[in-house]
Amino acid sequence: MNEMQRFKRVLIANRGEIALRIQRACRQLGLETVAVYSEADADSRHVREADVSLCIGPAAASKSYLDRDGLLLAAKVTGAGAIHPGYGFLSENADFADAVEAAGLTFIGPTGDSIRMMGDKITAKRAMREAGVPCVPGSDGPLPASAEEVRAIALEVGFPVIVKASGGGGGRGMRVVHGGDELENAVALTAKEAQQAFGNPTLYLEKYMQKPRHVEIQVLCDTHGTALWLGARDCSLQRRHQKVLEEAPAPGIPPETIAGIGERCVQACRQIGYRGAGTFEFLYEDGIFAFIEMNTRVQVEHPITEETTGIDIVAQQIRIAQGETLDLRQNDILMQGHAIECRLNAEDAATFMPSPGTVTRWDLPGGPGIRVDTHVVSNYTVQPYYDSLIGKIISYGATREQAIARMRVALAEMRVEGISTNIALHQALLADPQFQEGGVDIHHLERWLAERSPS
Amino acid sequence: MNAVENQVPEFEGIPSAEDLARIADLLIEAGLETIELSDGKGARCFMRVTSSVAKSDKQVAENVTPVEDLSSRIAVSAPYFGTLVLTELAKVGTSVQPGDVVAQMRIGALQIPVLVPVTGTIVDVAGEDGALTGYGAPVVQVEPTSR
Incomplete structure (x- = not known):
């Protein structure tokens, strides 16, 4: 183990699939893990497998995963030197990031100041415009009276x-x-x-962008001035602003266009002194990119970028937090092939209402180009207290067609009993000619669902 | 940080079952019968507890072999996480009263007492002295005294 390491034990301030994902990255880096959990998550896989596990409160997130003081005390009592916030919960809470560092611990993420700047839409947009990141064209200020x-x-x-x-x-x-x-x-x-x-x-x-796509750029920045972009993801398939299926790269957008935007993003990162992983979200229509917001954390859909670049984003987050230098240059990053992620939700296929309950059968797909990130095992009980994401199937292929074909086989292999899932929705989406053509806009899924509904 | 603050749940919508149970325990502990929670938006939650002591006494009275009836036992669990430090009261056979401290949950200088809610006798010590102990973990079991 490296003597220069800032921390040897990481507290994972999250639950579900991302907690397990973070634990795997820690293990591969030779770091110990602390799983903190609510009473409802006592039977979770990452809790069982962690070096130290500690129940910190009842099911209500406000008294467990969102309890800032409790998490800091848990880090203290378990001897953790760093906290990984995952996504959601406290991951974009600037005050929490500051409190972690003030307690002498390492926050695996950007500084509180960066989170604060990006959390305010006006300051974020101003900073992006100053750094040359394209924003929605407009009046850039109040309209004149004339x-x-x-x-x-x-x-x-x-x-x-x-x-x-x-x-x-x-x-x-x-x-x-x-x-x-x-x-x-x-x-x-x-x-x-x-x-x-x-x-x-x-x-x-x-x-006014009428039918934009959602295209986002993944970045990684160390604390020594290196800032890299890892290509684009297309997350246009959304229902009620929730992403359902994502792919990398964004179909039909020339690589040199993405490279141009990617360079602007990392330039912005250098200007604001950004550190860690981050995502710049854009609306894209008729060749125009318009910055929406920056997510200052790891995202649910990070695996598709890992598949197309071969870079372990979560491990890099941890290495950056240790103060290490990114041992990569932009030219080393080869964006190859195509990856698709289907988010598996425990929800009713027709009503989209959450479907908590005990999973009595859980047969996972496999084969070349298939990856499953999930915390669920057979007999796991999906809790009603948290979001309904139960896992992610990621397919990779040399081409988009191959990635789609592999995903269709994977979804057909998957067997889940005891709860309802959205697997059938994904299967229907992958069979949709417009999706297969590529480049649908952010309203496509809701339009498509409305056309399919009998009423 | 105040231990009692940690025990009283924030009122944000209908409290969960475990919150209701915690509030009920606190009421019994404080010798109160009712509590009304309200928030700024006009939502109200009114609770009345019939003392669990009285309830368990009744169960014991109706049972032919009260000593064998485990259902009357009251589990005292950790109100917070931390390093469990048992007090001298945390021994099988000790008579306890409401408010007696059977253990402390320690995190650095912070100490949160583990309080007995009823009069009775300690019949089991589940907590391990010096061990890192999670929220809700059983510390002792108390057999309430029949009246």
Whole structure:
């Protein structure tokens, strides 16, 4: 074991498949693990296999996985030197990251300041724009009072545009404008509404993206100035803003376009002193990339990038936190083949309602190019307290067609009894000609579901 | 950090079954019968406990062989995690009263007492002195005294 290591024991402040994923990465790096868990997760696989396991509270996440003080005390009592937050829960909580470091422990993730900056949409967007990362084209500030000046901005951005209230949010105080003749009236109306609803008539204007795709760039940054991009993922298949199926790379987007965006992303990382793994999320339409937000953590869909690059992202997160140098250069990273991830949820196939219960049969697929990341074993009980993700099937192929074919075989092999799952949904999606063609937009899945529903 | 704060659950919607059980234990411990929880949005939760002491006494009275009836035993579990440090009371055969401290959960300087909720006799010590002990782990079992 390296004498220079900052920590030898990692507390995993999460549950489910990602807790097991982190534990595997720790083990491969020769590090010990501490599994902290709620009473509901006492029978979890990573809890059984950890070097130290400690029940820290009842099922309610607020009293276990979200209990910041409790997690710090658990690290203290178990002698952990670092905390890996996984995704969700406290992974993007800047105050927690600060508290971990203030306690003399290592937070396996970016600094609290980076998390804070990216958590605020306005500061995040400003920082990205300054670093040259493309954002939605727009007025870049409040609209001027003169109708002629507003028209000039709209023409430059290109119709359709969306006029938004500065103080608005949650879908309120905005109006889509399709042409110049509607513009003046729309601006006046929205300003009036904004004044009434938010007490602030300030408006801004953006290009309205009608049928964008969700394309994201994975980055890895060490604390010695190396920042790398690991290619793109297409996560356009979403239902109610929840990703269902992801793939890497994004079909139909030229590699040199992705390389250009990737370079901008890592440039931004260098400018803000970002460390660890991160993801830049974009909307993409008609060749235009528009930054939405940055996720300052490992993502659920990280395995598809691991498959296409051969890089263990979670292990790299831990190595970066140890203060090690990324022993890679951008030119070393070969993005090869195609990978697809199907998120397996314990949910009703028709209603999408969670389907907790005991898994009485759990036969996993296998063969070349198939990877399954799951914490579920036979007789495992899916708890009702947390999200319904029970695992991820990842297929890899030399081509997109091969990855799809392998995934279809894998889904057909998978046998789950005792709970309901969304396996049939994935099978139907993979058979959809539009999906097979590639490049569907973020509204496709909901449209497709609406067309399939009998009502 | 205050031990009692850790024991009283935050009121955010309908409390879970284990929270209700914890609140009930706290009520019994404090000699109270009812509690009303409310939040800023006007939600209210009203609870009344019939003392578990009285209930278990009744069970014992109805049972021909009360000593053998394990169902009347009260498990005292760890209210928090930490290193378990048993007190001199944590021995089989010790008579205990509500509020007696049978152990401390220690994390550094922090000490959280493990309190007995009823009058009775300790019939089992499940906790291991000096061991890292999780939330909810059994510490001792108390056979309530019949009245």
